[in-house]
Amino acid sequence: MAKKLRVGILFGGRSGEHEVSLLSAASILKAIDRKKFDVVPIGITKEGRWLASSDANSLLEGNNGAPSRKLRAGDPEATPGAKLLHEGIPTLLAPVPGPQGPEGKAIDVVFPVLHGTFGEDGTIQGLFELAGIAYVGSGVLGSSAGMDKDAMKRLFAQAGLPIVKHVTILRSEWEASPRKATARIEAALKYPLFVKPANLGSSVGISKAHDRKELGPALDEAAKYDRKLVIEQGVGGKKSPARELEVGVLGNDNPKASVVGEIIPGKEFYDYEAKYLSEGSVPVIPAKITAAEAKQIREMAVAAFLACDLAGLARVDFLMEPDGKRRIYLNEVNTLPGFTQISMYPKLWEATGISYTDLITRLIELGVERHREKNRNVYSRE
Incomplete structure (x- = not known):
């Protein structure tokens, strides 16, 4: 035994x-x-x-x-x-x-x-x-890159993956000269804007600014949580917001992607309250998109996973333009996503054919496999 x-x-x-x-x-x-x-x-x-x-x-x-x-x-x-x-x-x-x-x-x-x-x-x-x-999960580099939205976007861009227009400013820059920081943001991006702390998850500290009046408070809120602030140009409009699509990735050196799911937020966007407190958000698995779009998103998810040197698991989030060209943008990776039985990551894999209990087992096995592989490294010349 x-x-x-x-x-x-x-x-x-x-x-x-x-x-x-x-x-x-x-x-x-x-x-x-x-x-x-x-x-x-x-x-x-x-x-x-x-x-x-x-x-x-x-x-x-x-x-x-x-x-x-x-x-x-x-x-x-x-x-x-x-x-x-x-x-x-x-x-x-x-x-x-x-x-x-x-x-x-x-x-x-x-x-x-x-x-x-x-x-x-x-x-x-x-x-x-x-x-x-x-x-279980990604190593030091992958975890750090997956947490820092600024560094993450740089890796995505280096890998040729499509991302939304954005600007990164420091908290000290915003506090020293709000007018100058605002001018820099408005010169590069168009409203509405999403303002985020660079290093945080679960949509904590994220706000949507529809105009200059809302931009300042949004930056103040994000600045409570981190010294780096990421400001992204919104996709879609008020009447037709972006579609929020998510994929689970599982594996180490040869990761696989789950089916594509979609979150229909109960609020204007999928913030912390919409994720965990209110009951209006609706997951749709699989997402109602074409087979070609699903294939493209799954391939992009694996490419993002590899670009950040991730391991074990990640939920990869996308934004899709609601009308017209239906362009798809890579939003972010989450290296330790919510993991209740009703969380999106386990639900995506359940729809792909892996039960919740089996998913836990596989992740533990992947952690052991990665540790065994790392132990092959030699750290001394003797």
Whole structure:
């Protein structure tokens, strides 16, 4: 009988997408194949404390990581600022015999379900690389590129992929001279505009500016979340907005694309509220597009995945002009998309023929495969 892999499901974190991460993790923990995997829940509170086992489950239940048992003097958890999980990160980094779970057993692979900052941007991936731990998803470079919308667009352009017109400005530039920054934006782009923090996900901090009056507040909002601000020219018009199409990509060096889906937002655009809070947005899978358009979008999705050196999984988002030429623009890649059973990425693969549980299994296998491939590298001349 094959040894069961010990999988750490890592969730929570310090980002603005903490709550989304909890939803994704709870869904994975419920659906993961327990016949194949021993599962260790690992939580990170909004303050950055690492939690394991029952304390991690407490975080999932909305208790913000409050210890599940009464603390006694001398317990590491009772010490202000102490980290759980056997003192947290230092133990997770133990190179021999491996990262230790709460029972002192080695974790074979980590499934990070950390959306946004400090989880999807290459930082936690760097931690895993230093520790020599197998993990699900893209590496440091791919995660960083997939998180930074400015760097991402540069890679897309280098690969010859069609993207919308955009301008990137720094927060310091906007704060030092709002008039000059506004003039620069308006000289390059036409309203309506989408204003985004360069490094954030789940549409947090994104606003649509229809005119100059709305541009300033939109830039102020985005500037709360990042030092780089990306301003994109809208596709389509108010009466005929752009169609929002999405594809799931799965694999490492030879990735495959799912069927194409479409999101019909319940609001003017697919912002955080439309994604997670309101019930008006409607997913359509497969999208009602031609076979030629679907083929083009799937090929572009794989090309975007490779351009950013991604691995494991990604949801790739597109914009299509609603009328006329129906031109298709690559919008962005999401290296750790929402992962509840009703999230778009799993639903796209379910429509393609891979169940939710099987998708989790395949992603863990891909993480192990990528780690094995990386271990072929030689880091010393001796």
